[in-house]
Amino acid sequence: MxxxxxxxxxxxxxxxxxxxxxxxxxxxxxxxxxxxxxxxxxxxxxxxxxxxxANKNDLLDGIVDVLIDELNEAVDRLVVVKDWKAAMRHRILTARAVLLRHPWAPRLLESRTTMRPAVVIYHDRLVGLMRSGGFSYDLAHHALHALGSRALGFSQELFDPANANPNPDADARMLAELAEQVPNLAGMLAEVAHDDPDSTIGWCDDQQEFEFALDLILDGLARLASR
Amino acid sequence: MxxxxxxxxxxxxxxxxxxxxxxxxxxxxxxxxxxxxxxxxxxxxxxxxxxxxANKNDLLDGIVDVLIDELNEAVDRLVVVKDWKAAMRHRILTARAVLLRHPWAPRLLESRTTMRPAVVIYHDRLVGLMRSGGFSYDLAHHALHALGSRALGFSQELFDPANANPNPDADARMLAELAEQVPNLAGMLAEVAHDDPDSTIGWCDDQQEFEFALDLILDGLARLASR
DNA sequence: TAAGAGAGACTTACAACGTAAGGGGAAGAC
DNA sequence: GTCTTCCCCTTACGTTGTAAGTCTCTCTTA
CATH class of the missing domain: 1.10.10.60 (Homeodomain-like)
Structure with a gap:
């Protein structure tokens, strides 16, 4: 047949x-x-x-490689800027934009303990930018630690609104019950609620907060580098 | 019988x-x-x-409670300091000392998405300190985000030496092989190796790096608060 | 052209995990 | 004396990663 x-x-x-x-x-x-x-x-x-x-661990490592390759690709397409601070800021925010397409990325990256070449290469470029800005190797090293995972475009939030409580009211209710025990947070929430009645405990603008912290660090580094 | x-x-x-x-x-x-x-x-x-x-998730939440209770206890024993910045610094470093006794704590805390009262209370005290230093609620809020998990005494390190490669040489070897692709990091490593021949890629002093980043952030906040 | 050697997929099976469902005994309430 | 409630145990299931072995192409070599 x-x-x-x-x-x-x-x-x-x-x-x-x-x-x-x-x-x-x-x-x-x-x-x-x-x-x-x-x-x-x-x-x-x-x-x-x-x-x-090889095994699941190797698989996860491989996923990181794919992810960071995508990230390096996006980041290397950026136009060259002379100002190191603006360049780093731009680079990191671009990295963040890529990571935002893969909400699982932070959790995965945090779970990895092994060094992946792609990640090393990414950080090398950051050090390069800092060197161009007059950083000593020592300061650049400190800077990498200070940035931590923020260098890759995410910050570890204790309460991630993305995978947070499905009913946000529960959070607000708990906070209300705790009001006596947490007067300062209660006050903070009250003020925000006054400015924006719709806001709940999840009122934070992730992007804005990320940029605030990033700028705080970059400004601090700039001050140290210019000494 | x-x-x-x-x-x-x-x-x-x-x-x-x-x-x-x-x-x-x-x-x-x-x-x-x-x-x-x-x-x-x-x-x-x-x-x-x-x-x-109730289930494993509830169990893990409970572990967090035990942990943070231990932390709050240690932190509330601290003598009162007038200077908000010194107080926050002291408080956070004390929290860190507790967490260092439980190396699994960072991973656990990061994995939790639900808000635990003990954690909320801990942050409330930090906000209280900042308020005493003249912070607006808005700035205090930003500050919490900027600190992120550092407020609790740990920073998410991408390469945690604690659970890193059992043979540190492998890391150094990989970096050597990558030397052409990562000239900046190679230079950084070379300089450190010059200063301290015994050092490998895991040369970083965790505690020192943590304090550097913490101070960088606190100093930046102080500047913003004094405006 | 026949035989041998891999490369690359599949089959079967196992230990460990979280946990659903229900059983049983002891202590206190009426 | 019976009932209820609390607390713990037994059994069992589905899901996970993966060890071990097998089958089947395709290519090489005599």
Whole structure:
């Protein structure tokens, strides 16, 4: 009998696996990224992935690579600016714009302890900018620590409104109950509520707060560098 | 036949469960905190814990409570200082000292999205200090965001030396291989290596870097507050 | 052209996890 | 003496990462 045309399938590859993983994370979050789910997305079995990826940890590292490559690409497209501070600010805010497309990125990056080359390269460019601004290596080093994850465009928020309480009222209610115990926060909230009656405890503008902190740090560094 | 004296056992309680969980985390890390393991530590079955704890998420929230209570206790023992900046600095560094006793704390705190009263209370005191220093509510609010997790005594480091590569040489080797691609970092490393031949990529003094960043932020805030 | 050697996928199976569902016994209430 | 309520245990299920082994193409080499 004539043999059926075999199911046309593009072969797996590390790259295809990683891209599928990123798509799943974008769509359904980091927890949805399981070996079986990736296999399903690629029309393969979970165990087949292990030929292209050592284990789950390696997979996550690979996702970071894909992510930071995207980030480096966006950031290297920027026009060159002479002022180091403006350049760093622009670079970091561009990085942030990329990360905002992948809400799972902060959690993933925080979970990684190994150094990935792409991340190292990203930070190298920042040091380069600071050097051009007259930074000593020592100050540049301090600066990297001071920026921390902010260098990559995100700040670790204790209460992330993105994955926060589904009913914001509960937060406000708890704060109201605690009012006697937290007079200062209660006062703060009251003032904000006066200015903007619709506001709840999640009144913060993430982008604005991020820029505030970034500028605070960059201004402080500028003062130290100009000594 | 005479009934045996029943095994004398102290009854479970939410508090005992949480304390056992903290002990396990201290000893073997956060991943070792499983329901079965806690049960074992208490001479009970895993499912028995569910009478005192709603689920694993609730358990983790409870651990945060225990942790932050310990923190608030230490911090409230501090002598009162007039200068708000010195007071905040002292308070935050004290909080840090507590967290250093629980290396798993940062990862846990970052993973929590719900607001715990103890955490809210802690931040309220910080706002109080800032108010005493003449901060508007608006500036205090910005300040909390700028500090982020640093307010609690830790900064999210991308490469945490605590749980980093077991063989630090590998990192240095990778950096050497990347030297052409990361000239700035290579230069930075070279200078540090010159000053201290024993240093590797993990040369950073965590405490010193934390204080540098903290002071950078506090000084910046002081400048804004005095306007 | 036949035989051998991988490369690349699949099959099966297991331990560990969180937890749903229900059972049982002891202590106090009526 | 019965009932209720509290507290703990037993059993079992679905999901996860992954160890171990197998099958099947395709390419190389004699």
């Amino acid at each position: 004539a043999s059926q045309a075999p199911a046309p399938r593009t072969p797996l590859s590390r790259d295809r696996v990683l891209r599928a993983a990123v798509q799943i994370a974008d769509a359904d979050g980091l927890d949805a990224v399981t070996m079986r789910r990736i296999g399903e997305a690629l029309g393969a079995e979970a165990m087949s992935l292990y030929y292209h990826v | 005479a009934s045996q004296a029943p095994a004398p056992r102290t009854p479970l309680s939410r508090d005992r469960v949480l304390r056992a969980a903290v002990q396990i985390a201290d000893a073997d890390g956060l991943d070792a905190v499983t329901m079965r393991r806690i049960g074992e530590a208490l001479g009970a079955e895993a499912m028995s814990l569910y009478y005192h704890v």
